[in-house]
Amino acid sequence: MKQAEFEKKYSPFWSEIEKQLRLDFKEASLNDGIADDIADDNIKVKKNKPFTAKPGTDFPEDYRLICHHLSLARTRHYSPLLVERLEKLVINAHQVFYLRKSHLLSSILIYITRDFAKSIRKEWRWVLLSAGLFFGAFFSMLITLQFYPDMVYTVISAEQLAQMESMYDPSQGKIGRERNSGSDFQMFGFYIFNNTGIGLRTFASGLMFGIGTILTLIFNGLVIGGVAGYLTFIGYGSTFWPFVSGHSAMELSAIVLSGAAGFKIGFSIISPGRKSRLLSLRDSAKEAVFMMYGIAIMFIIAGFIEAYWSSMSDIPVSIKYSVGVFNWALLLAYFLLLGRSRR
Amino acid sequence: MNYDLLDSVNTVQTPEGVDIYLRVAGIWPRSVAWFFDLIIRGFLYAFAAFMLGQLGDFGTGLMLILFFFMEWFYPVFFEVLNKGMTPGKKFLGIQVLNGDGTPVGWSPSLLRNILRTVDFLPFFYGFGLVAMLMNDRFQRLGDLAADTIVVYVNNNIQSQSIPEYDHIKPAFNLNIKEQQAIIRYAERSQQLSDDRMIELAEILNPLDIEKGKMTKEKLLGIANGLIGR
Numbered sequence: 033m034k035q036a037e038f039e040k041k042y043s044p045f046w047s048e049i050e051k052q053l054r055l056d057f058k059e060a061s062l063n064d065g066i067a068d069d070i071a072d073d074n075i076k077v078k079k080n081k082p083f084t085a086k087p088g089t090d091f092p093e094d095y096r097l098i099c100h101h102l103s104l105a106r107t108r109h110y111s112p113l114l115v116e117r118l119e120k121l122v123i124n125a126h127q128v129f130y131l132r133k134s135h136l137l138s139s140i141l142i143y144i145t146r147d148f149a150k151s152i153r154k155e156w157r158w159v160l161l162s163a164g165l166f167f168g169a170f171f172s173m174l175i176t177l178q179f180y181p182d183m184v185y186t187v188i189s190a191e192q193l194a195q196m197e198s199m200y201d202p203s204q205g206k207i208g209r210e211r212n213s214g215s216d217f218q219m220f221g222f223y224i225f226n227n228t229g230i231g232l233r234t235f236a237s238g239l240m241f242g243i244g245t246i247l248t249l250i251f252n253g254l255v256i257g258g259v260a261g262y263l264t265f266i267g268y269g270s271t272f273w274p275f276v277s278g279h280s281a282m283e284l285s286a287i288v289l290s291g292a293a294g295f296k297i298g299f300s301i302i303s304p305g306r307k308s309r310l311l312s313l314r315d316s317a318k319e320a321v322f323m324m325y326g327i328a329i330m331f332i333i334a335g336f337i338e339a340y341w342s343s344m345s346d347i348p349v350s351i352k353y354s355v356g357v358f359n360w361a362l363l364l365a366y367f368l369l370l371g372r373s374r375r
Numbered sequence: 376m377n378y379d380l381l382d383s384v385n386t387v388q389t390p391e392g393v394d395i396y397l398r399v400a401g402i403w404p405r406s407v408a409w410f411f412d413l414i415i416r417g418f419l420y421a422f423a424a425f426m427l428g429q430l431g432d433f434g435t436g437l438m439l440i441l442f443f444f445m446e447w448f449y450p451v452f453f454e455v456l457n458k459g460m461t462p463g464k465k466f467l468g469i470q471v472l473n474g475d476g477t478p479v480g481w482s483p484s485l486l487r488n489i490l491r492t493v494d495f496l497p498f499f500y501g502f503g504l505v506a507m508l509m510n511d512r513f514q515r516l517g518d519l520a521a522d523t524i525v526v527y528v529n530n531n532i533q534s535q536s537i538p539e540y541d542h543i544k545p546a547f548n549l550n551i552k553e554q555q556a557i558i559r560y561a562e563r564s565q566q567l568s569d570d571r572m573i574e575l576a577e578i579l580n581p582l583d584i585e586k587g588k589m590t591k592e593k594l595l596g597i598a599n600g601l602i603g604r
Binding site for chain 1: 391392393395396397433435438439443447472482486490492493516520521551555558562601602603
């Protein structure tokens with residue numbers, strides 16, 4: 033079949049598909065008027081929603097036919113422009129056809145009630161390593177400061193420390209800032225911006241063979257331990273510990289889990305097993321980002337608790353501690369128990 | 376078509392057994408797109424800061440949340456919902472796709488944008504640039520991990536129909552490459568000036584059996600014959 037004949041036979045069909053796909057294909061003015069109508073239609077429909085293949089229509093069949101036409105055009109060495117037109121059609125149809133659809137709500141529910149906890153349990157080694165590094169740094173700093181309080185200046189600047197001191201001074205009526213609902217929300221925003229950012233960076237820096245994650249975890253452990261240790265040493269523990277107890281479970285474990293996800297991708301490059309390094313990285317990164325969804329949610333919950341619950345200063349200390357312990361127990365139970373298959 | 380030469384074209388085979396060619400975008404268009412997005416984001420930040428600044432502490436909180444989402448998810452949002460194109464990429468005519476030419480979903484897009492942090496190290500996309508120069512698809516580290524590529528949107532193909540002439544049989548049989556060259560020449564006749572068309576036709580004169588007779592009209596005639604008019 034000569035090219036002109038081929039084009040004449042199938043051009044209306046291609047135009048139809050192009051119309052469906054909202055492609056603006058401009059026929060040259062030398063062609064007859066039909067082409068202009070199509071172009072006009074295109075401009076009108078372009079504003080509508082993008083085309084998605086609906087089940088029941090014969091889009092798959094059309095798609096295969098275009099693929100066939102492209103093969104024919106190539107093997108018959110038709111002109112580059114025709115081949116290009118078909119290529120463009122195939123590429124766009126390909127993207128519509130292979131759009132990955134998911135049922136968002138049900139997949140979120142399954143994720144929260146089962147898959148997140150499962151994915152964390154699967155990486156228990158990295159969770160332990162990450163927790164070891166973070167809490168190791170945290171407690172060693174905390175304990176060191178009880179004997180050598182000046183050590184605190186190795187990780188925290190004097191101004192920051194002064195600020196912390198004034199925030200948790202027990203002689204003040206209110207812990208932290210003078211707060212109303214507006215400033216609670218302001219702090220909520222700050223915690224999301226700051227803490228979740230730290231978590232995401234802890235994860236991402238795992239890409240550098242895990243070294244970035246190690247450093248971030250230890251550094252954060254030292255700083256947090258430094259603040260806690262110093263405030264305890266100067267006798268502000270009575271305001272500091274009740275304040276942090278409520279959100280500590282969510283926030284600290286979210287940091288630790290970000291580290292675990294970071295180690296997972298770092299280790300996949302160091303020791304890819306029987307895969308190529310690149311493939312190993314891709315596979316583990318896919319799983320790691322799956323973990324990160326839940327971890328990001330944890331950071332947001334932690335921020336919420338910190339902004340609205342921890343800042344309430346008129347609640348008895350005993351209740352604050354109980355809630356803190358309860359949160360830790362709840363979180364551990366969540367990760368240990370959820371999503372185990374029943375037999 | 377033959378793509379044996381050094382080229383940025385990537386071949387992806389679809390399950391239907393057809394090869395599609397994706398032209399990966401290099402460092403320059405991607406940097407420009409990034410810069411555009413930076414400016415757009417800058418304006419958004421300024422606008423948000425101004426508007427929400429009026430709302431006091433509550434506004435500051437909202438602003439920080441907004442900043443967080445813009446810092447980490449601005450590209451994700453557009454890449455997933457706008458066919459792989461952030462506004463900057465759209466302006467440059469490039470888009471993000473999965474390595475197999477399918478549209479990116481939430482996970483790959485999120486991954487490549489979270490890992491941007493590492494690409495940015497040690498300063499100003501140092502690792503990212505090195506990574507891009509070290510593979511044939513210009514993938515930065517985030518792209519490598521998420522298996523995504525940035526390609527040119529091929530969107531500007533204009534059909535150029537060949538002007539009608541009485542068809543002429545060439546003096547000798549043309550092989551396929553020669554045929555394609557002549558058809559391509561005829562298809563471009565509306566983009567090129569008349570002088571240039573004549574000039575190009577002149578090149579073929581030594582080939583023609585009848586000396587000095589290869590003209591623009593003759594070539595167009597041959598092209599008409601080749602496509603079967």
